[in-house]
Every structure is written in structure tokens, then in C-alpha cells.
Amino acid sequence: MIDAPSDPSWLPIPRVAVAQLASGILEYAQQTASGDAFRLPYPANLQLALDRLTLLAWHQGAPAPASVVELLQLAQEPFSDWKIDLTGTDVDPDEALLIYGRPTAACEELGSLRGDVEGEIRENALLRAVMDKSRAHNAPQSYIAFRELLIRQPAIAAMELDARLADPDLALLADEVRQAYVEAPPEAMADGVIRTCGGCSGLRLPLDDDRTWVCEDETCPAPGTTGTDHPASEGVWWLRRELRTFITAPGRAELRIADAIGKLGVSVALWPDFDACDIAVFAERPWVADIKAWRNPVRLARRLRERLFTVSPEAERAYVVIGQEQVKAHPRYVARLRKACPQVRPGQRIVAVSEAEFIGAVKRRVEAEA
Ligand SMILES: [Zn+2]
Known part of the structure; x- marks a missing residue:
């Protein structure tokens, strides 16, 4: 029997090529959004x-994009429409890298090669400064x-932000808060107002027809809802993109779960303890959890295989909790995650569960102890 010929050494790894494309996008x-x-x-x-x-295309006998412009067009198409075989890449067929000319959550997860809050906090200079300063002042509440x-205000009117910074907990971090926001982009402005989304409090931006306004957050719980219209003349701040992705989107699940358990x-x-985990429940024999809002279970599995919290x-129990938006978008999310990452299967120190399963388990312990 003749061995199948192995791929030549010069052949790029599809996963790396796609990650590089996502980073480039x-x-x-970032460059086009900066206004220059x-x-x-x-x-x-x-x-x-x-x-x-x-x-890759040449090796596969598939048509190759002829230019960066064509490559950016290809990036708008779902991967299932690509003629280049991307086997081994952690993507789903229905995912694309760009939508309405803007990077998708899949693009963020692939391009940063981390896509998780802890990684971002460690590597993002601003978030590290916030962490260091709060620690130095022993101010976990800040x-x-x-x-x-x-999480609650990805877009905020200038006056409202000033008012919030009068809060003593936030005042300590006023410089960092201001650095976290940039001015709302000109395209968000029409008829003298800047529109926000009732679902996530972020901005709504116009589609090409300039009449349809859409929430730009793919994970928004209610993207069709109309939020406050702010007069553009009064100034509106918008959270920087990477913070919207890594803090706001997963954070909504964190706050929702904390609210449900608080009740x-x-x-x-x-x-707790400056981010030792996302949530700790019960004062005695605590249960701790990291809450994950990754769009794709296979990409999350790769991340968890590299580093678990x-x-x-x-801690009596430890969980990785998958937000309900992700479970809804991917009905077999938890099963796929456990299959791709044996370290979070039942019986392990850390177990992957859905948001509903986590809250259900907490509820059962509360009832048992009552
Ligand atoms: Zn929204």
C-alpha cells in the first residue's frame, strides 16, 4: 500500500491563513474607523x-482571489460558499468574516486568537491599567x-458619562473610563440625532440604503428595538470596538446570571478577587464559574484546551457556563464543546453547562438547604 502523499511543506495551514485574514480585517x-x-x-x-x-487555492485547483479587494469580497461570503477547502479551520459553514462591511464576532474570535475576556484583560493595556489601579487602591468596587x-452603556451621552464619573467608585478610574470610549462615528448621525438600540444600549448604524438602522452588535438580545435618540450636538460616546466584543457582549450574560441568582x-x-473568575455563588463551599459567550463551541474548546481557569x-464546584444566546444559536453547543474539550466533561473538576443548567443547579442547592 502506498501512503497518501503528505501535503508539501510550503503549503499553508488553512487555520493560520484564515486567522491571518481575520486579523488583517x-x-x-480599525484604520478605516479611526476617521483617517x-x-x-x-x-x-x-x-x-x-x-x-x-x-492553498492553487494547490487545490480552486479559483483564488486576485487581489485584496476580491479577498475582502470573499470575506463577506459564508465559508460554505468558499471554493477553497478550509478543512481543519474552526469555523461553521454559515459564518462569514464581514457583515455590512464590518467584522463579525467570528472574525473577532478568529483574528485575535483569544476571543476571551481573561486574555483580553491580560493583554489590553487599558484593561490592565484598570485592574492595576483598582488593586493598588484596594478598590474592587471600582x-x-x-x-x-x-456592559450597560456601550453608547452613552456625553453629559450622562460626566454624571456617572461623579460616582466615587468610578471617579478613581475616570481617565481609564474616558479612554474606553471614542466619539460616535459620523455615519451614526442622521437628522441631527444618534440612534441607540433598546436591546443592548449600543449604537444603531445605517445600512447602505441610509433608511434602515441596525444594531451593530450581533449578540444583541433584542436588535430590533428602538432605544433613546440622542441629539448629536450634545455628543455621544461609543465604547471602543474591542471592549464591546470582549467586555460588553459576554458581560450581558454575566449580569443576567448574577441577577437571576440574586433573586x-x-x-x-x-x-470576585479582581477577576479570579466571573461569578462566585454561595458564601460557604462556593460554586465558581467562568461565563463564556464565544459564538463557536469548537473555537472555545481550543481555547479551553490551552488554558482553563x-x-x-x-470552591466546591466549578463550571464553564455558556450563555443562552450561544446555546440558542447552536442547539448542540454544550455537547460539541464537551466532545472537543474532554477537560470540561461531567466528572472533571470544571464542567461545561448551559446558563439554564447552571441556574437550575444553584436553585436545587438552595432548595435542598432550605
Ligand atoms: Zn442592540
Whole structure:
């Protein structure tokens, strides 16, 4: 029997090529969003991704994108429509990298190669500064107030932000809060107002027809709802994109779960000990959990295989909790996650469960102890 010929060594790995494309798109979006007219050359990652995907296409006998412009067009198509075989890449067929010309959550998860809050906090200079300052002042409540503000107010009127910064907990981090926001982009403005979304309090932006206004947050719980219209002349701030992705989107699940558990009348702490985990429930024999809002279970599994959170010895149970939006979008999410990451199967120190399962388990313990 003859061995199947192995891939030549010069052949790029599809997963790396797609990650590079996603990174390039994120850099490109950052440049175009900063308001400066975009200038060539394109980000190096886009050019490198084009080279790698061209090699792959050539090797597979598939048509290759002829230019970066064509590559960006391809990035708008779901992966199932790609002619280049991307086997081994952690993507779902219905995912695309760009929607309405903006990077998708899938693009964020692929391009940053972390896509999780802990990674972002460690590596994002602003979030690290917030953490260091809160710690130095022994002010966990400032840290919590900062996280809550970013989750509840991805867009905020200038006057309202000033008022919030008068709160003593936030005042400590006033410089960092201001750095977290940028001015709402010009395209968010029409008829003298800036529109927000009732579902997530973020901005609604116009589609190409300039009449349809859509929430730009793919994970918004109620994207069709109309929120407050702010007079543009009074100024509106918008949370920086990476913070919206890594703090706001997963944070909604964190706050919702904490609220639901708080109603059961038990002790619940968000981001205890400066973010040792996302949530700790019960004062004695605590249960701790990390709450994950990754769109794709296979990408999350890869992340968890690389690094699981550290569980303190006094914790009775530890969970990775998948937000209800993700479970709804992917009915077999938890099963796929456990299959791809044996470290979070039942019987392990940390078990992956859905949001509903987690709250249900807490409820059963509350009832048993009553
Ligand atoms: Zn929304």
C-alpha cells in the first residue's frame, strides 16, 4: 500500500491563513474607523493572507482571489460558499468574516486568537491599567463599577458619562473610563440625532440604503428595538470596538446570571478577587464559574484546551457556563464543546453547562438547604 502523499511543506495551514485574514480585517476596520482616509498599503496581514490563500487555492485547483479587494469580497461570503477547502479551520459553514462591511464576532474570535475576556484583560493595556489601579487602591468596587458601566452603556451621552464619573467608585478610574470610549462615528448621525438600540444600549448604524438602522452588535438580545435618540450636538460616546466584543457582549450574560441568582436569595459576587473568575455563588463551599459567550463551541474548546481557569481549593464546584444566546444559536453547543474539550466533561473538576443548567443547579442547592 502506498501512503497518501503528505501535503508539501510550503503549503499553508488553512487555520493560520484564515486567522491571518481575520486579523488583517480587524486592523483594516480599525484604520478605516479611526476617521483617517484609508491609504495603501493594506495591513500586512491582509497581504499575507492573500498570498497564503492563493497558494492553498492553487494547490487545490480552486479559483483564488486576485487581489485584496476580491479577498475582502470573499470575506463577506459564508465559508460554505468558499471554493477553497478550509478543512481543519474552526469555523461553521454559515459564518462569514464581514457583515455590512464590518467584522463579525467570528472574525473577532478568529483574528485575535483569544476571543476571551481573561486574555483580553491580560493583554489590553487599558484593561490592565484598570485592574492595576483598582488593586493598588484596594478598590474592587471600582473595578466592578467599571465593568458594569461598559456592559450597560456601550453608547452613552456625553453629559450622562460626566454624571456617572461623579460616582466615587468610578471617579478613581475616570481617565481609564474616558479612554474606553471614542466619539460616535459620523455615519451614526442622521437628522441631527444618534440612534441607540433598546436591546443592548449600543449604537444603531445605517445600512447602505441610509433608511434602515441596525444594531451593530450581533449578540444583541433584542436588535430590533428602538432605544433613546440622542441629539448629536450634545455628543455621544461609543465604547471602543474591542471592549464591546470582549467586555460588553459576554458581560450581558454575566449580569443576567448574577441577577437571576440574586433573586434566589443567595450570595453572589461578580468578578470576585479582581477577576479570579466571573461569578462566585454561595458564601460557604462556593460554586465558581467562568461565563463564556464565544459564538463557536469548537473555537472555545481550543481555547479551553490551552488554558482553563484556576479553581481555588475551597470552591466546591466549578463550571464553564455558556450563555443562552450561544446555546440558542447552536442547539448542540454544550455537547460539541464537551466532545472537543474532554477537560470540561461531567466528572472533571470544571464542567461545561448551559446558563439554564447552571441556574437550575444553584436553585436545587438552595432548595435542598432550605
Ligand atoms: Zn442592540
